[in-house]
Amino acid sequence: MVAIKPPIQIKTPANLKRAVTYILKEAKTVLPMKTKTDFPFPIVSKNGKLHFQLVSGHQIEDVSIADEEMILTKLAAAFHKGDDDLKELTDNKQVLAHHIIQSFSPEDNLTPEQVHEIGRKTMLEFLGPDYQFVIATHTDRDHLHNHIIVNTTNSSTLKKLRWQKNTLKNLRAISDKHAAKYGAKIIEPTMKNSYTKYSAWRRQNNFRYELKQRLDFLLKHSTSLEDFKEKAKALEVQIDFSGKFVKYRLLTPLDGKLQERNTRDDTLSKKRLYTLEKIKERVSKNQLTVPTSNIKEMYQQYREEKELDFELKLDVASWQVEQESPKGIYLQLDMGALDSGTILIPSHKVDKKEDGSYTIYIKEKDYFYFLNPDYSEKNRYMMGVTVARQLAKQNGEVLITKNPHISSMRELIKEYNFLVQHGVTDGEQFSHLEERFNQKIADVEKELKRLDGRLARYHKIEGALLALEKTPENTLPALQLLDEMDLPRDVSLSDVSQLIRQYDIEKGALQEFFNDTLREYTNYRELQDVVRVREQAHKHALEEKRL
Incomplete structure (x- = not known):
């Protein structure tokens, strides 16, 4: 939603001081006091009038000396590590701080206070509570933007913040989520290869x-x-x-x-x-x-x-939606203890219903980015099938799976009908299509058998889990069966029952579509054979008359 370029690395105390001094410049950060604000911004005098200064810090007592407070934290870290030479501060090779710029579109119609709050919430979720940072909102350009300087030393553990391959992706995704609440527009980063290859x-x-x-x-x-x-x-x-x-x-x-x-x-x-x-x-x-x-x-x-087209269809309750934005809906997702967060389902994959709930349409191999607001290191990409099953598990709805063979077979039917309608029922093009169609029929028959096998497997598992729950005398064979099927002991009956319902619906839909298609195809072939026999009989009768 906002542009965030890769951070500027600050490697010397002198550069850290210069960076803090620059972002705190009053000419760039002040706002007349007649503007109402609930945020406790510092008050400064400019041209004889009082102004708010759009700056704040986290774990910083005085933003004007934020660089010195960050250095003090690093001195504590050096003492605990036994670094008497203070290498981090003196060798000019260690990253002391990151300078991050978060830019907004001029068309957003956001107030400077809102932009500042978006930046503050973004950094708190991105870093957690134990990193020092100072943030300044600049108003001197045609677009509002935040300058944020982050100390790389954790003030609690005294460990270093590691900027890794996916760190910038995490930051941008968190920023997008908070900016969406205010309706901020998308600004694409200008650097090459800055967009991910993973999302749909x-x-x-x-x-x-x-x-x-x-x-x-x-x-x-x-x-x-x-x-x-x-x-x-x-x-x-x-x-x-x-x-x-x-x-x-x-x-x-x-x-x-x-x-x-x-x-x-x-x-x-x-x-x-x-x-x-x-x-x-x-x-x-x-x-x-x-x-x-x-x-x-x-x-x-x-x-x-x-x-x-879709592969997975699921109804989502309104309570599962953390927020709705023009970009889509952010859904709450609970992946286990200490691993709860949100994912964004883009608006083109969502239908909102009259009762306030939603229907989402996704594909198994779609990718969604999971945001854990408390532990950003757990942010990650998740496949559509995992997301859909977890959401269905949370709200008890049946996950409807459309087998991909339905879509591919439908495409073949459209090609087949196009040729037949235009009188092309022989030749290499028609022959090639019939070969593909017959191969697809064989593939669907194999797929139906595969789904039967899955249902049989999960019914066995269901029986074993029911035995553990309801018939203690069958506990030993039930455990043996679960071990033989290589299943974790913590698999739940509700999980298995959900999968059975899912595969049952998928198989039923594929079987019905397959039967209807095969019936129409067979009827057409039979009609074609009748026409061919009549044409041959008519041709034979004409030849006899000539004789």
Whole structure:
């Protein structure tokens, strides 16, 4: 929601003093006293008038000498470590403090006090209660921004704050959560590679991901290499066939950014699906496609349908929602003792119902960032399936799983109907589609057997857990069964019952869809056979008349 660049590392006491002096400058931090505020900001005189100064500290007695108080903490740490030479303070190699800048959009319409409070709450959650920091809100630019200087020495344990690979991600996610309460807008960081590859929203804004989506669509809807090239232009994909590798570039901006470098075919697919030879081979099998003038509209429709697709569906009670923001909903998630926090479900994955509850639609391999407000070191990415099951466990709702075979089979049916409606019922394109369709039927039959196997396994576990709870005489065989199935002893009956309901619904939906599809397919094939027999009989009758 706000821009936070990587922190500036401060490695000498002199630089620490300079940094504190700079961020506390009155010309940048004062606010007329006529403005109402509930925060106990210091009062200073400027041009003969009293002003609030938008500065505060945590575990700092006097912000004007915050650098000296931080040095005193480091001296205590050196004494306890037996560092008589005070290496941390004298060798100019140790990071004494981090200087963090948190910037807000001018369009946010936030007050300086609100910006200051967002920064203060962000740092308290990020650091916990035992790190010293001083924060100053600057009002001298067209955008409000906080300058925050953090002592790297914990005032309780005297251990150093380690800025690691995921530390900045943690800080940004915490900042987003607190800024969302005030409706702050998103400002993207300007540094390259600053966005994560893990979340679904980022994957939708990844050039390689989008290129593959468009190329796969073009391979299905082109009949020749020239047709492929023309439709690629219509979908704003630039292609260079001149070298050893085919090079692609997306000309459509994603999230306001243009792709700067070409992407080679070998980086898009390990199987080299987008080489010149593979493209020629694939499109030569197609007999019927949509015209170039309609390809962009069809692709947009395809993407919209795909975005609306889901694998996991769950109703969420209003009490599970910590806050609602334009960006989405923050859900409370309890992962065990001392591991409770929130995750953000983006708004495009949420429907709000009239009774105030919500329905969320996510995919098993979606990633969500878990924020523990008390222990930020426990912040981490969690897969969609883990999040959904934990939420369902908390509120007792049944988790509805849509098997991915339903979506893939539905796509094949759409392709099949498109060809049949246009009279294409033979040839290589139709034959290739029938091969894929028959393979999908075999795959779904295997999937149904797999789900049957899972249900049988969990019913056994359910029986063993019921025996432990209700029939003591069966305790020994029940424990033996659980050991043989390699299950933890703390697995609960409610967890198993929830999984059984989930798999039962998933299997039932897949079985029903499969039966309906197979029935329609079989009826069509039978009708096609009848037409073929009639055509052959008519042809035979005509030949007999000629004789």
